[in-house]
Amino acid sequence: MIEKLAIDGGDPVVTDGIPKGMHGPSVIDEQETNAVTKVLESQNLFRFSDNSEVLKFEQETVELLGVKHSLMVNSGTSAIICALTGGGIGPGDEVIVPGYTFIATAAAVVAVGAVPVIAEIDDSLGLDPTDVERKITLHTKAILPVHMQGVPGRVDQIVDVANQHNLQIFEDCCQCVGGRYRGRFVGTIGNAGAWSLNFYKVISTGEGGLVFTDDYEIYERSAFASDPAMPMWVKDRAEYIQVGDTWMTAPFSRPVLSSQ
Secondary structure, eight states: OOSSOGGGTOOOSOOSOOOOSOTTGGGOOHHHHHHHHHHHHHTOOOTTSTTOHHHHHHHHHHHHHTOSEEEEESOHHHHHHHHHHHTTOOTTOEEEEESSSOTHHHHHHHHTTOEEEEEOBOTTSSBOHHHHHHTOOTTEEEEOOBOGGGOOOOHHHHHHHHHHTTOEEEEEOTTOTTOEETTEETTSSSSEEEEEOSTTSSSOOSSOEEEEESOHHHHHHHHHHHOTTGGGGOGGGGGGOOOOOOOOOOTTHHHHHHHO
16 A cells, blocks of 8 residues: 655656657657558558558458448548438438537538537536437437547437437547447447547547448448549449548558557
């Protein structure tokens, strides 16, 4: 037993200093540098090549999360945009979002032409399921819970509300990468989930994002939304062809993320 706390002049239990800087970037060292150098030397810089580093990261996250599909994009915001687009959310639709979140949550809803409807939060730091139900209208098509500050929201209750009203759930896990709720990774419980991999996150590639889902149609539409050129390669699925933005990411992301 410690006789005297370090603050009172005793020996500190932890002798190594806390890493300085932001979460993911604070641990970047030679491992990431060597991994990125290896990609440059390979000259394999195309996102869609057979052995693309981006495809490798998507496969790794599919295995980690236990989902069927994963799409890497260039930010958490674009991940949410792609997920909403994948779910068919668009003009005239309402999406319920929490009053406490980063602006990207509501901005993504606006980006697809829908209307963000703000609901209250509770002491989980996430959506209050009771207020969510109060905010549902004939135009509501989805709920966008945010797992803030690494804390999962009240997922079970939100799922119950969504099921009662036939709504989709898109989980914003940008601040809860790798978090779990009752043994399941957050983002895998609703129709789709979104990660952010930017400078401020626990694993970081500077900028980056991930959409993941078990629903192939959501995945396919998300992929079309991420790359405006992709539909021309899928001529037999014309009903899903749409004009997308360019949300693709660079091949350097995966070696940095995998190292972390």
